[in-house]
Amino acid sequence: MAYVAVKGGERAIEAAHAWLAEERRGDPALAELSLAQIEAQLGLAVDRVMAEGACHDRGLAALAIKQSRGDLIEAAFLLRAYRTTLARFGASEPLDTGAMRIRRRISATYKELPGGQVLGPTFDYTHRLLDFALAAEGAPPPPAPRAAAAEATMPRVTGILAAEGLMAPEPASEAEPGDLTREPLAFPADRALRLQALARGDEGFLLSLGYSTQRGYGNAHPFVGEIRMGAVTVEFAPPELGFAIELGEITVTECQMVNQFAGSKTEPPQFTRGYGLVFGHGERKSMAMALVDRALRAEELGEAVDAPAQVQEFVLLHCDNVEATGFVEHLKLPHYVDFQSELEKLRELRATAQMAGQREAAE
Amino acid sequence: MTAADPSPGLTPGFAAPVPAAQSCFRALLEAMSRPGLIQTLTALPEAPAPLAPAAAAAILTLADADTPVWTDAGPAAEAWLRFHAGCPLVADPAAASFLLATASPPDLALPDAGTEEEPHRSATLVLQVAALEAGAGWTLSGPGIETTHRLHAAGLPAGFAAAWAANAARFPRGVDLVLCAGDSLAALPRTTRLEETR
Amino acid sequence: MTALGYNFGYLDENTKRMIRRAILKAVAIPGHQVPFGAREMPLPYGWGTGGIAVTASIIGTADTLKVIDQGADDTTNAVSIRRFFAKVTGVATTERTGEASIIQTRHRIPETPLRQGQILVYQVPMPEPLFRLEPRLAETRRMHALADYGLMHVKLYEDIARHGHVAISYGYPVLVGGRYLMSPSPIPAFDNPKMDRMPALQLFGAGREKRIYAVPPYTSVRSLDFEDHPFVPVRADAACALCQSRESYLDEVVVDDQGGRMFVCSDTDYCGTRQSHREAAE
Numbered sequence: 112m113a114y115v116a117v118k119g120g121e122r123a124i125e126a127a128h129a130w131l132a133e134e135r136r137g138d139p140a141l142a143e144l145s146l147a148q149i150e151a152q153l154g155l156a157v158d159r160v161m162a163e164g165a166c167h168d169r170g171l172a173a174l175a176i177k178q179s180r181g182d183l184i185e186a187a188f189l190l191r192a193y194r195t196t197l198a199r200f201g202a203s204e205p206l207d208t209g210a211m212r213i214r215r216r217i218s219a220t221y222k223e224l225p226g227g228q229v230l231g232p233t234f235d236y237t238h239r240l241l242d243f244a245l246a247a248e249g250a251p252p253p254p255a256p257r258a259a260a261a262e263a264t265m266p267r268v269t270g271i272l273a274a275e276g277l278m279a280p281e282p283a284s285e286a287e288p289g290d291l292t293r294e295p296l297a298f299p300a301d302r303a304l305r306l307q308a309l310a311r312g313d314e315g316f317l318l319s320l321g322y323s324t325q326r327g328y329g330n331a332h333p334f335v336g337e338i339r340m341g342a343v344t345v346e347f348a349p350p351e352l353g354f355a356i357e358l359g360e361i362t363v364t365e366c367q368m369v370n371q372f373a374g375s376k377t378e379p380p381q382f383t384r385g386y387g388l389v390f391g392h393g394e395r396k397s398m399a400m401a402l403v404d405r406a407l408r409a410e411e412l413g414e415a416v417d418a419p420a421q422v423q424e425f426v427l428l429h430c431d432n433v434e435a436t437g438f439v440e441h442l443k444l445p446h447y448v449d450f451q452s453e454l455e456k457l458r459e460l461r462a463t464a465q466m467a468g469q470r471e472a473a474e
Numbered sequence: 475m476t477a478a479d480p481s482p483g484l485t486p487g488f489a490a491p492v493p494a495a496q497s498c499f500r501a502l503l504e505a506m507s508r509p510g511l512i513q514t515l516t517a518l519p520e521a522p523a524p525l526a527p528a529a530a531a532a533i534l535t536l537a538d539a540d541t542p543v544w545t546d547a548g549p550a551a552e553a554w555l556r557f558h559a560g561c562p563l564v565a566d567p568a569a570a571s572f573l574l575a576t577a578s579p580p581d582l583a584l585p586d587a588g589t590e591e592e593p594h595r596s597a598t599l600v601l602q603v604a605a606l607e608a609g610a611g612w613t614l615s616g617p618g619i620e621t622t623h624r625l626h627a628a629g630l631p632a633g634f635a636a637a638w639a640a641n642a643a644r645f646p647r648g649v650d651l652v653l654c655a656g657d658s659l660a661a662l663p664r665t666t667r668l669e670e671t672r
Numbered sequence: 673m674t675a676l677g678y679n680f681g682y683l684d685e686n687t688k689r690m691i692r693r694a695i696l697k698a699v700a701i702p703g704h705q706v707p708f709g710a711r712e713m714p715l716p717y718g719w720g721t722g723g724i725a726v727t728a729s730i731i732g733t734a735d736t737l738k739v740i741d742q743g744a745d746d747t748t749n750a751v752s753i754r755r756f757f758a759k760v761t762g763v764a765t766t767e768r769t770g771e772a773s774i775i776q777t778r779h780r781i782p783e784t785p786l787r788q789g790q791i792l793v794y795q796v797p798m799p800e801p802l803f804r805l806e807p808r809l810a811e812t813r814r815m816h817a818l819a820d821y822g823l824m825h826v827k828l829y830e831d832i833a834r835h836g837h838v839a840i841s842y843g844y845p846v847l848v849g850g851r852y853l854m855s856p857s858p859i860p861a862f863d864n865p866k867m868d869r870m871p872a873l874q875l876f877g878a879g880r881e882k883r884i885y886a887v888p889p890y891t892s893v894r895s896l897d898f899e900d901h902p903f904v905p906v907r908a909d910a911a912c913a914l915c916q917s918r919e920s921y922l923d924e925v926v927v928d929d930q931g932g933r934m935f936v937c938s939d940t941d942y943c944g945t946r947q948s949h950r951e952a953a954e
Contacts (some may be wrong), residue, residue, distance in 0.1 A: 120751040191712040293709040295882035298810040437717030449842040452860035456841035496732040590817035594697035594706040618888035663700035
């Protein structure tokens with residue numbers, strides 16, 4: 112029989128992409144989703160895509176979600192691939208989360224604290240009962256009652272502990288932090304680089320790692336010192352101006368985990384901190400990040416490094432879902448040349464083993 | 475960097491930066507891959523004296539804000555490099571990613587030679603010489619060379635061959651050289667062995 | 673700017689310059705992995721981003737590009753990457769090995785010998801040859817610094833003791849310039865001898881792992897072996913069903929569910945050229 116090699120890869124690709132576009136749109140009898148709807152009504156998906164896509168742009172994140180049919184890892188990838196083509200103008204001034212215009216702020220370590228607890232728009236204490244009223248597409252909900260916004264900025268819980276000398280101080284540094292998008296990670300990686308990697312890391316991966324530290328894999332005793340979510344000002348100091356100008360404001364979520372530390376030869380027993388900061392309202396991610404950040408400090412604090420969450424290379428080289436999804440999914444690509452070489456090798460090894468067996472039987 | 479009008483008194487960089495940098499890079503890549511083989515550049519900037527066009531093109535192709543440059547070429551050249559390459563200029567040869575020498579070359583032991591773990595964090599020297607001539611001078615061998623090449627670089631100080639041997643002896647650490655004359659260049663990566671032919 | 677609104681070759685000039693610097697250092701230190709600030713590309717990590725970044729940084733309008741995957745020009749990923757470069761550079765593309773100035777490849781080296789002046793760009797998934805034996809990069813970096821490759825020799829020795837052969841069939845480790853242990857990327861071991869003293873320049877790009885390395889022309893590339901167990905490249909003991917070649921690397925094609933199979937060249941250009949020569953001769 113004649114063998115004809117399969118051709119037409121180009122046509123197949125075009126047809127597949129046309130099919131994808133059709134599936135994306137779905138039933139044309141239904142109204143098409145607008146980016147404004149995604150941005151407004153799927154806001155937490157937008158936030159997650161901005162965080163893992165490492166690019167703060169709500170509109171583009173909404174576009175990525177629409178284009179990816181709601182596949183958030185695919186959407187984060189789209190945003191990253193866009194981000195990488197943008198010119199770099201420089202680095203912003205550090206965000207001052209102490210001056211955050213707070214929409215949510217809670218502490219698990221103090222019942223009452225200056226500034227108070229602000230629940231904000233949270234799923235906490237909702238009963239997870241499917242709300243069939245939402246399925247009915249009714250009128251918008253009545254406006255939520257508003258309390259007067261706190262006048263003063265809210266002090267941080269970690270600051271309260273530090274005032275008593277119970278919180279290990281974070282060494283201040285004016286040094287320019289490294290940038291993992293410009294220089295690949297090398298190990299050991301300093302904390303600034305670790306936090307950069309975690310901030311763009313996959314929420315699910317960090318969540319499970321953080322969870323593992325609570326279950327004995329890594330000696331963690333965490334308390335939520337504080338979670339705060341709200342708007343912060345982004346400033347940029349162009350070198351030619353010499354002073355900072357305001358670019359606008361963004362929403363971020365910050366989590367400070369307070370952890371016991373038994374002390375070392377040089378340090379008294381005190382609390383140490385795990386830190387999480389993400390774009391948008393990303394509470395779960397910020398908490399998981401703070402747990403993993405603290406676990407990754409094991410080495411510098413002289414603790415044993417024996418749990419997965421404490422191993423820098425393991426955590427930082429596997430937390431990026433754009434990298435992970437690419438390499439896992441590349442297994443779909445043809446590998447038949449390598450597979451063929453494995454077949455030949457396996458046949459060779461089996462023949463050798465069989466011959467040896469026959470020789471032994473003959474002896 | 476830019477094809478826009480430079481500030482007054484500055485001569486232009488590459489006329490068409492994207493294709494010029496690409497073709498100059500390919501010449502550098504070919505030069506580094508085939509040590510000692512002379513490459514002639516086609517797209518050249520108008521660099522101020524004492525910069526030779528090929529040397530200026532090499533720096534323009536490779537240097538930017540991320541790569542400190544050391545040079546002995548004087549204020550006009552420095553202003554030109556700062557504008558067109560956007561590179562920081564440093565006085566300490568050990569702090570530079572690129573060294574651009576128009577007079578006598580710096581001691582090869584001074585620039586950063588990288589570490590055993592990171593030998594790529596080493597400087598590249600761009601040396602202007604009086605002339606480059608094939609088929610005469612040193613006999614070169616090593617990776618990139620099928621059997622041997624001959625290259626004559628006029629104007630290098632006596633003792634250069636010995637200094638080069640010392641550079642090669644610390645492999646994988648070491649510096650790499652780009653020799654430039656007029657609109658042509660040839661490279662000596664740290665792996666190239668060099669014999670003075672009598 | 674191309675019609676798409678992106679720079680020539682997709683990457684911006686700063687990124688290209690950073691990659692170009694890494695490539696030159698890689699050529700100067702044959703076989704050494706140079707870390708580089710790999711960028712996200714419009715194709716996923718693991719699908720050739722490193723090779724694409726390298727090609728995008730070297731390619732110019734005078735080039736003719738060939739892209740192969742598994743030796744073939746018409747596999748979907750090869751088609752996709754070739755289309756990408758046609759879109760962002762407008763350069764000429766070809767399926768003929770001899771006509772290409774740059775050949776980007778995944779998993780194969782063409783059968784037609786490459787010549788001086790050509791550049792072979794490999795897509796590399798795992799650049800570290802020791803990664804299955806030692807996954808910690810800080811450790812393998814130290815081993816390369818010391819040229820301490822005992823771990824790999826022990827692995828090969830244990831294979832021979834256990835099976836009578838080295839049990840590595842692709843991605844077979846090589847020693848470059850007598851100094852650096854290097855992964856040839858997942859090419860079949862059959863292709864390894866082609867790397868030795870190849871007249872073309874070989875560049876390797878690993879995007880996700882953010883490493884670039886190189887083998888200059890005419891550089892020694894030795895597949896690790898032992899004196900009493902020399903390296904032997906393996907191919908199927910058959911002739912190509914289409915061009916009758918007994919020298920080329922063959923794909924096994926399952927033709928029915930009765931165990932029937934046939935063998936055809938993995939290199940589609942090589943096979944096609946031989947077939948047309950035979951037809952012309954008839």
